[in-house]
Amino acid sequence: MYVATKGGERAIDAAHGWLAAERRGDPGVAELSIAQIREQMALAVNRVMAEGSLYDRDLAALAIKQARGDLIEAVFLIRAYRTTLPRFGASMPMETGAMQITRRISATFKDVPGGQVLGPTFDYTHRLLDFALMAEGEAPLAPRAPAEEVPAPHVLGLLDRDGLMEPVPEGAAVPPDLTRAPLELPASRALRLQALARGDEGFVLGLAYSTQRGYGRTHAFVGELRIGMVAVEMEIPELGFAVEIGDVELTECETVNQFIGSKTEPAQFTRGYGLVLGQSERKAISMSLVDRALRWEELGEENTGAPAQDEEFVLAHCDNIQATGFLEHIKLPHYVDFQSELELIRKLRRGATAMNEAEE
Amino acid sequence: MTEAYSFAYLDESTKRMIRRTLLKALAVPGYQVPFASREMPMPYGWGTGGVQVTAACLVPEDVLKVIDQGADDTTNAVSIRRFFQRTAGVAVTEHTTEASLIQTRHRIPEAPLKEGQILIYQVPIPEPLRFLEPRESETRKMHALEEYGLMHVKLYEDIARHGAIATSYGYPVKVEGRYVMDPSPIPKFDNPKLSGNPAIQLFGAGRESRIHALPPYTRVVNLDFEDHPFEPTKADAACDLCGATTSYLDEVIMDDAGGRMFCCSDTDFCATRRAAGHAGRLAPGGEAA
Numbered sequence: 001m002y003v004a005t006k007g008g009e010r011a012i013d014a015a016h017g018w019l020a021a022e023r024r025g026d027p028g029v030a031e032l033s034i035a036q037i038r039e040q041m042a043l044a045v046n047r048v049m050a051e052g053s054l055y056d057r058d059l060a061a062l063a064i065k066q067a068r069g070d071l072i073e074a075v076f077l078i079r080a081y082r083t084t085l086p087r088f089g090a091s092m093p094m095e096t097g098a099m100q101i102t103r104r105i106s107a108t109f110k111d112v113p114g115g116q117v118l119g120p121t122f123d124y125t126h127r128l129l130d131f132a133l134m135a136e137g138e139a140p141l142a143p144r145a146p147a148e149e150v151p152a153p154h155v156l157g158l159l160d161r162d163g164l165m166e167p168v169p170e171g172a173a174v175p176p177d178l179t180r181a182p183l184e185l186p187a188s189r190a191l192r193l194q195a196l197a198r199g200d201e202g203f204v205l206g207l208a209y210s211t212q213r214g215y216g217r218t219h220a221f222v223g224e225l226r227i228g229m230v231a232v233e234m235e236i237p238e239l240g241f242a243v244e245i246g247d248v249e250l251t252e253c254e255t256v257n258q259f260i261g262s263k264t265e266p267a268q269f270t271r272g273y274g275l276v277l278g279q280s281e282r283k284a285i286s287m288s289l290v291d292r293a294l295r296w297e298e299l300g301e302e303n304t305g306a307p308a309q310d311e312e313f314v315l316a317h318c319d320n321i322q323a324t325g326f327l328e329h330i331k332l333p334h335y336v337d338f339q340s341e342l343e344l345i346r347k348l349r350r351g352a353t354a355m356n357e358a359e360e
Numbered sequence: 361m362t363e364a365y366s367f368a369y370l371d372e373s374t375k376r377m378i379r380r381t382l383l384k385a386l387a388v389p390g391y392q393v394p395f396a397s398r399e400m401p402m403p404y405g406w407g408t409g410g411v412q413v414t415a416a417c418l419v420p421e422d423v424l425k426v427i428d429q430g431a432d433d434t435t436n437a438v439s440i441r442r443f444f445q446r447t448a449g450v451a452v453t454e455h456t457t458e459a460s461l462i463q464t465r466h467r468i469p470e471a472p473l474k475e476g477q478i479l480i481y482q483v484p485i486p487e488p489l490r491f492l493e494p495r496e497s498e499t500r501k502m503h504a505l506e507e508y509g510l511m512h513v514k515l516y517e518d519i520a521r522h523g524a525i526a527t528s529y530g531y532p533v534k535v536e537g538r539y540v541m542d543p544s545p546i547p548k549f550d551n552p553k554l555s556g557n558p559a560i561q562l563f564g565a566g567r568e569s570r571i572h573a574l575p576p577y578t579r580v581v582n583l584d585f586e587d588h589p590f591e592p593t594k595a596d597a598a599c600d601l602c603g604a605t606t607s608y609l610d611e612v613i614m615d616d617a618g619g620r621m622f623c624c625s626d627t628d629f630c631a632t633r634r635a636a637g638h639a640g641r642l643a644p645g646g647e648a649a
Contacts, residue, residue, distance in 0.1 A: 012435055312497060337545050
């Protein structure tokens with residue numbers, strides 16, 4: 001008798017139960033707390049906040065726990081929560097020049113006003129497994145020093161003063177939001193940046209890398225990379241002035257790229273821009289390279305057909321929640337469609353066989 | 361959960377946005393209207409478009425039916441039905457005739473629909489021209505200019521190569537003589553039910569942020585050629601459970617010796633027939649079990 005698809009309800013319940021048990025793992029091992037994930041898996045939390053487009057470390061940590069450490073699944077949980085939240089409005093433009101810096105480097109100048117601050121980086125660590133961490137010993141506390149109150153203006157601003165940088169193009173007063181309006185192409189730069197900021201880190205990294213290897217050249221120097229806390233201000237209509245509503249940690253990357261110019265226009269460096277929630281410099285640098293590559297038309301460059309120059313290709317495929325959903329949906333039953341393909345292929349084969357027999 | 365969320369999950373302003381899109385889609389049958397698709401708590405590809413359209417249409421008095429591959433008991437149909445039971449508390453049914461709103465994936469029910477019913481399709485790729493031209497900016501232009509030559513060339517090339525049009529599901533149609541439309545991946549067996557249907561038919565594509573629609577009694581024509589007319593197809597067999605000869609059949613492999621059986625893909629249609637005393641080849645007490 002035909003029993004194949006019966007029992008869907010029981011199967012779902014059983015699968016959910018099994019999943020919950022697997023998520024917990026061996027009950028003999030202590031359960032992870034949200035605070036532990038938030039504090040000790042901070043870069044995973046940052047990635048989930050950035051791609052989930054929601055700045056909440058505790059919720060991101062909860063999502064990671066619930067997703068068994070699958071970060072794309074965690075991003076999905078955050079997105080599905082975020083979508084139910086009301087949008088109150090847009091903040092004032094954030095003054096990243098006034099960032100409380102934890103890391104700030106420039107690859108274009110040996111020293112810059114405000115100094116080079118290495119901060120908590122993996123850059124110069126030797127990637128040797130530290131078996132002391134396995135022995136569950138407490139790491140020694142880092143020595144502390146009071147922060148120096150030195151202004152650290154944007155490095156590209158210094159070049160700008162000499163007219164060597166292209167001026168920053170004006171943006172719209174109210175930025176577009178692709179979570180509230182359907183994506184229309186061609187998109188503005190602000191909208192592209194939003195899509196990239198919440199795009200998949202691996203996808204954006206791969207595109208950025210491709211521009212370094214000749215698929216749409218970007219010739220990027222990291223003019224400045226800075227990470228730190230920035231105040232968020234919002235204008236409250238009832239008050240008539242802006243008030244600070246909180247701080248967020250941001251990673252900002254500005255690249256200096258190849259010139260534009262002609263016989264009449266003096267040559268200038270061009271810009272690529274990346275801005276990501278939390279500490280996520282791989283993503284911010286990647287984003288600034290892809291941003292620059294996408295600006296080919298605006299800057300009068302040649303379209304070489306490189307994927308990173310193709311706005312429609314990049315924007316349509318950078319979202320990992322869309323991508324993973326559509327990719328994985330082919331697990332769902334398709335037997336109706338497959339059945340119609342079976343009928344068709346049998347019919348085509350019958351036709352071909354009959355024709356062969358007729359020829360013989 | 362229900363206290364923390366609006367009726368049917370989506371907030372009211374989102375539902376209003378979707379309803380406006382639906383009105384536009386109904387006013388321009390077959391035209392794909394962009395809408396600000398929301399992220400839903402199920403993955404893209406699982407029917408987020410259909411779920412958003414259902415959420416925007418549902419009222420507390422509705423009776424909801426959800427099917428996937430024609431069946432009420434496939435896992436995703438169960439999951440979506442439960443979602444609306446949980447978030448909207450609406451009554452649910454498995455009977456096509458009792459439902460006021462039916463969300464479907466890949467099938468149109470066998471039982472004829474009536475005025476007042478709404479059929480909501482889950483749509484993966486709403487653009488019928490997508491696999492001929494990958495760029496949205498181009499395909500929108502082609503629709504605007506009614507430039508459908510590429511599609512006819514594709515169908516012609518099928519005939520030249522295979523002797524027949526090699527599209528068996530998601531078969532393209534023309535709506536009221538204007539827009540070429542993708543009916544979602546229903547088998548072409550179901551295409552004739554698209555035309556002149558008394559029910560409202562709504563198509564939601566979540567990941568692609570598009571909604572299109574067919575108002576009741578819309579004329580829908582399957583693309584074909586005079587010498588190669590459209591022909592709906594199904595397995596050349598009768599249902600082994602209820603004996604139906606006119607319904608779309610699933611083929612089920614029974615053993616590893618080539619044994620197979622056929623049964624209605626529409627579970628409600630099949631169960632209703634069996635309850636009325638019809639029996640197929642393999643039904644208990646059937647003709648030749």
